Amino acid sequence: xxxxxxxxxxGNTSPNGRKVLENLRKLVNAFGPxxxxxxxxxxxxxxxxxxxxxxxxxxxxxxxxxxxxxxALLASGDLxxxxxxxxxxxxxxxxxxxEFMGVPFALAVNSxxxxxxxxxxxxGIEPGDRxxxxxxxxxxxxxxxxxxxxxxxxxxxxxxxxxDLNDFEAKLSQNIKAVVISHMRGHTSDMDAIMALCxxxxxxxxxxxxxSLGTIWSGRKIGTIGRIGCFSFQSFKLMNAGxxxxxxxxDPDIIARAIIMSGAYEHNWKKHPVAxxxxxxxxxxxxxxxMRMNNLSAAVLRSQIHEVPRRAxxxxxxxxxxxxxxxxxxxxxxxxxxDLELRAPDSIQFNLRGFDSDEEAEAFQxxxxxxxxxxxxxxxxxxxxxxxxxxxxxxxxxxxxxxxAMLMRACDVRLPARLRKNDLDFIANALVEAxxxxxxxxxxxxxxxxxxxxRSA
Ligand SMILES: Cc1ncc(COP(=O)(O)O)c(C=O)c1O
Numbered sequence: 191x192x193x194x195x196x197x198x199x200x201g202n203t204s205p206n207g208r209k210v211l212e213n214l215r216k217l218v219n220a221f222g223p224x225x226x227x228x229x230x231x232x233x234x235x236x237x238x239x240x241x242x243x244x245x246x247x248x249x250x251x252x253x254x255x256x257x258x259x260x261x262a263l264l265a266s267g268d269l270x271x272x273x274x275x276x277x278x279x280x281x282x283x284x285x286x287x288x289e290f291m292g293v294p295f296a297l298a299v300n301s302x303x304x305x306x307x308x309x310x311x312x313x314g315i316e317p318g319d320r321x322x323x324x325x326x327x328x329x330x331x332x333x334x335x336x337x338x339x340x341x342x343x344x345x346x347x348x349x350x351x352x353x354d355l356n357d358f359e360a361k362l363s364q365n366i367k368a369v370v371i372s373h374m375r376g377h378t379s380d381m382d383a384i385m386a387l388c389x390x391x392x393x394x395x396x397x398x399x400x401x402s403l404g405t406i407w408s409g410r411k412i413g414t415i416g417r418i419g420c421f422s423f424q425s426f427k428l429m430n431a432g433x434x435x436x437x438x439x440x441d442p443d444i445i446a447r448a449i450i451m452s453g454a455y456e457h458n459w460k461k462h463p464v465a466x467x468x469x470x471x472x473x474x475x476x477x478x479x480x481m482r483m484n485n486l487s488a489a490v491l492r493s494q495i496h497e498v499p500r501r502a503x504x505x506x507x508x509x510x511x512x513x514x515x516x517x518x519x520x521x522x523x524x525x526x527x528x529d530l531e532l533r534a535p536d537s538i539q540f541n542l543r544g545f546d547s548d549e550e551a552e553a554f555q556x557x558x559x560x561x562x563x564x565x566x567x568x569x570x571x572x573x574x575x576x577x578x579x580x581x582x583x584x585x586x587x588x589x590x591x592x593x594x595a596m597l598m599r600a601c602d603v604r605l606p607a608r609l610r611k612n613d614l615d616f617i618a619n620a621l622v623e624a625x626x627x628x629x630x631x632x633x634x635x636x637x638x639x640x641x642x643x644x645r646s647a
Contacts, residue, residue, distance in 0.1 A: 243562025243620070244613035246604035249430045250501070256493035260486065269485045271298075272458045279488035281461060284436075290495050291411055291419070293438045295445035295464050298488060299452055302400045302422030302435040304481035306334035309396045309418040309437055310368060311479075312447040315340045319367035324353050324379075325593040326568075327372035329575040331398055332584045335370070342584045347593045350525035351539060351600070353379040354592060359387055369395045373402040373412055374576075375539055375602070378531045381407045381415050396420065403428045404502030404534030413438055423487070426604070428501050428536060429494045431487040442468045453480035502534035504607035508614055509535040512605060515618035516540050521625035536606050542567070542599040542625070550628055551599055557624035563617050564604075565624075569597035 259279060263269060271280035280298050288296035299305050315321065317339040323331050326347040335342040343366065346357040351374060362369070369388055371379060388395050395416035399405070403421050405412040413419025418441075421427075423434030439445050446468035449459050455478050459469040513524040516538075524540045527533050545551045551567050558565040568576050577597055578590065603617065 253493040259489040279485040283488040297437045298483040299435045299481045303330040305420035305435040305437040308448045310338035312444045313394045322366045322369045325578045325590045346590045351377040372398040376401040376535045406532040408530040431490045453482045501607045512618045519622045537604045553628045557627045561620035563620040566602045
């Protein structure tokens with residue numbers, strides 16, 4: 191007999207039951223981050239009281255190995271990266287991260303947005319310069335371009351969330367000074383094609399790898415392919431310090447410029463063991479934007495670098511398991527990765543198929559939320575920061591019909607690496623059932639064509 195996700199969860203035995211209640215409490219608390227769900231939050235909260243669902247907003251605990259260093263910092267109060275003559279936790283993190291990524295230079299800063307901004311300044315973006323960015327990204331990306339004085343130009347994105355290479359090539363010849371490639375939600379666009387097109391025109395590429403730490407493209411680590419790679423350490427990312435970012439490069443002039451502009455005033459650049467000749471050259475020639483990381487954040491992060499491969503492979507296994515279930519539904523489609531891509535996802539994106547009206551897509555979103563799984567349809571949640579038409583601060587852009595159509599049916603669900611099979615089944619079943627609920631209603635109670643439920647072991 192078919193049991194709903196709610197009924198299945200109510201059958202949990204008691205250790206699990208306690209966990210379930212705890213998760214439920216966290217779920218209710220977790221409604222805060224859902225900026226786009228405010229219109230449904232009352233209903234969702236009501237339902238969260240009745241069902242159990244895995245909390246997808248909890249990060250993994252910070253490894254215990256970080257504690258000794260954090261305690262020492264708390265005891266000494268030495269939180270500023272430039273107090274020590276050398277070897278501060280931030281400087282150590284930079285060396286360790288650079289080594290992990292296989293590049294000579296890394297600069298730790300207080301966010302990925304700061305890393306993107308400094309990257310644009312370091313490659314010499316001047317006021318009014320045109321910077322090509324994908325139309326599917328987070329608002330922080332056009333914001334970094336505007337902050338650097340540039341003009342964001344949006345390139346269309348296809349149904350599989352990757353850059354449309356025809357539109358990319360066409361726009362690249364429109365006086366573009368730099369390109370930012372957001373590997374949005376960890377989906378890698380064809381980096382071979384992008385680099386060939388940009389190299390031929392000597393246009394620098396900045397990789398926004400905020401969601402792509404751990405992803406491999408054609409045997410190369412994402413973030414090491416363009417001139418600069420930028421990473422985020424905000425809580426929902428693979429390495430978590432609450433906030434934080436990293437800029438990596440192989441170019442000594444870029445790292446020297448970024449170090450100085452990040453806030454290495456006077457001779458503090460000497461506390462970075464790299465590119466001193468270039469720092470001497472740039473001394474006093476650049477503004478200071480003060481976007482430094484502090485030692486506590488670095489201590490929290492250092493203990494997580496070695497976790498990246500495990501988190502990446504767990505996240506991929508979770509994603510692929512759920513994708514298999516969703517793809518068995520006639521109403522849901524998870525686009526396949528590109529052949530050269532080995533992903534490190536901590537969320538899942540899928541497209542609604544055969545949902546012809548926005549009302550249907552909204553009904554799906556509502557139904558999934560009522561079952562305890564928070565879904566955002568990017569283009570339908572109010573004021574979504576990933577919907578380009580909400581970036582009113584960048585002025586008029588041509589209508590990007592392809593990206594708009596994708597955003598109106600593309601769904602987003604968090605799927606952190608720490609979830610277990612029960613959690614994944616709960617989420618996948620809720621999504622499949624939510625789609626079936628809507629379609630059943632459409633078919634005036636005729637029943638759904640296919641059931642694709644998964645039983646937890
Ligand atoms: C694609 C993308 N790029 C950049 C950023 C900015 O990261 P941060 O919050 O570290 O500034 C985000 C934030 O989540 C993002 O989603």
